[in-house]
Amino acid sequence: MSKIPMKKLFPESFKNSKGVMLISTLSLMIAFVVATIFSTTTNEQASKTEVKVEASKEEQYANRFAGEKVATVAAKKYKTTATLNMRTGPSTKYKKIKTLPRNASVTYLSKKGSWYKVSYKGKKGYVSSKYLKRTTKAASANYSNGRTMYVTSTAYTAYCAGCSGVTATGINLRSKKNQNKKVIAVDPMVIPLGSKVYVQGYGVAIAGDKGGAIRGKRIDVFKSSKRAALNWGRRTVKITIL
Incomplete structure (x- = not known):
């Protein structure tokens, strides 16, 4: 078998073109994989940071209008x-x-x-x-016989976007005689409509309304103005179904 010089089997042009191309391709693939992993990790960390920031903003919003913890x-x-x-x-x-x-x-x-x-x-x-x-009326009332629970409470007005001002039980909250009426929106599966409910910091109210966002242990207390609703904020309150 004749010995063919290696230079003929693997000419310099092959080594210089094909080899360099192969190495370049591998380098690009490795760089792409590293960049993808880094990007995924960075995005995941950014998402976690955004969630924490949003949670912090929500907590600040809740206490911003309540004024106190x-x-x-x-x-x-x-x-x-x-x-x-x-x-x-x-x-x-x-x-x-x-x-x-x-x-x-x-x-x-x-x-x-x-x-x-x-x-x-x-x-x-x-x-x-x-x-x-x-005020002795609320202080002297006996609510020990009712069903008690803690709920998340927010507030609303009769003039919110898309509101008619008339509750699910027919109370017209835009009427002058009802401007200061104690009404709460409830989940009827938790608090039956028409029930009288004592709400801590609000008083004895009628469960006269409901809403798409009111689910489970959550209530919406009626306030006569947007300012008063914002002042109520979001808070956890003790309620007693009378």
Whole structure:
């Protein structure tokens, strides 16, 4: 068998063209695989970060309008015993926010000395506790015989997008006589329509409405204005079906 020089079997042109092409192709394939893995990992991490950010935003949104953490919002109702100035701080030195009429119903939030921070029609501020009287009606009522549970609550108005203002049970919430009526939207499978329900921080309401987003242990409390609804925010409340 004749010995053929290796240069003839594998000419330089082959080695220089085919070999380089093969190496280049392999390099590109490896680079593509590495880039894909890196991109997938980065996107997955980005998705997790976005979820955390969205969850954080939702929590901030809930407490933004509630003004306080759910655990610190006390369901204490008071009546003003005289015309009373609501101020930005716990002293007469602070700027007046609003003048509250006599017999106005306010919700206690916290206190500093003899001044109470209260909520009234979407406004929050400080008033002198000397001119407040605890509402005994809710305090003295006995709700121990009803079925009690904790639910997630949000708020709505009669003028939301697509709303007619008339509830599932026929209550016209746009009527002047019903503007301050205590009504909640419920899941009828959990709370029967027509039931009377005591809602912590809201009062005794009628389960008079329902909604597509109201499922399970969730309720929507009716508020007469958008500001009041936003002020309610999203919170966990204790309810008792009477």
